[in-house]
Amino acid sequence: MRYHNPVLLQSACHFLAVKPGGHYVDCTLGGGGHTTEIIRLGGLVLGLDQDPEALQACPDLDGLTKVQANFIHLAEVVQTHNWQPVQGVLLDLGVSEHQINIPGRGFSFQLPGPLDMRMDPALPNTAGTLVNQLSANQLTSLFKDYGEIPVAKLLAAKIIAARPLTTTDQLASITGKWSRQAFQALRITVNDELGALAAVLPQAKEILAPEGRLVVISFHSLEDRLVKQTLKDMATLTPKPVIGEKGAKLRAYVKTFNHS
C-alpha cells in the first residue's frame, strides 16, 4: 500500500520555484512525495515530521536530512542544522493516507481501532482522553468550532451518556452521519493543529531568504483563513488558491526584500 499520494505535487514545486542546490524545508515530510520531487529538481531538503512512522517510511534520499520534530520548532531545527539561507518552505497540512489507513492509529471512523489520533505518539492526550474527560460544554464547542456540526450539543450529550468510550466504532455509532466531521474535530484538537499552524507561519516567514517562497496546502477553511490572515503582509503568488483533490487549497507567498 502506498504511504501517501501527494496532493498538488506539480503546483507545489512550481510555486516553490526549486533551484538546484537551494535549501528547502518540507515541514510535513510524510512519505516524502513532495520532497522526492524537490530533490529530483535539484533542491536539498530538511524534512520534518512529528510522526516517527513517516520518518521510517520516507526513503533515504541523497540531499534529504530527516528530522523527527513538530514544526512548531521550525526556526530552532533550521538553526541546529545550519540550513539557512532557506529558499522555500512547504506545509502540506493534515494527516497522511497511511495515518488514516492504519486502524491502530484511530484516525478513521470507518476502521475499528483505539481512540488515539495522535500524530506523535508522545503527545499527552488521545481522542479517548477528550471524549471521556471533557465537559458537555467543551465537547459541544469542539464539535461546533472544528467540525461545524449543527447538532454538536446533542452529540456531546450522547457521548457523555455512553462513557467510557474506548474504540472508534463505539464513537462512530454515536456520531453517525456526522462521523467525518466529529473525528476531524477531535483530531484537530488532539494534535493542536491550528495552534501549530499559528506558531509555524511567522517562523517560516522569518527563516526565508529574500525572494524565498512559502507554499501551504490546507484542507479546511479554518486553516486557510489562518494562512491568509497571518501572511497578508507577504506578496502572494496565488490571489486565488489553487484547488486540488480532497478539497486541498494551495496558497503560495514570496518574501520580498522589504520584509524582514
Ligand SMILES: C[S@@+](CC[C@H](N)C(=O)[O-])C[C@H]1O[C@@H](n2cnc3c(N)ncnc32)[C@H](O)[C@@H]1O
Ligand atoms: C498530508 S501529510 C504530508 C504528506 C507528504 N507531503 C507526502 O507527500 O507524503 C502530513 C504529514 O505532516 C505531519 N504533520 C502534521 N502536523 C505536523 C506538525 N505540527 N509537525 C510535524 N509534522 C506534522 C503528519 O504526521 C503527516 O505525516
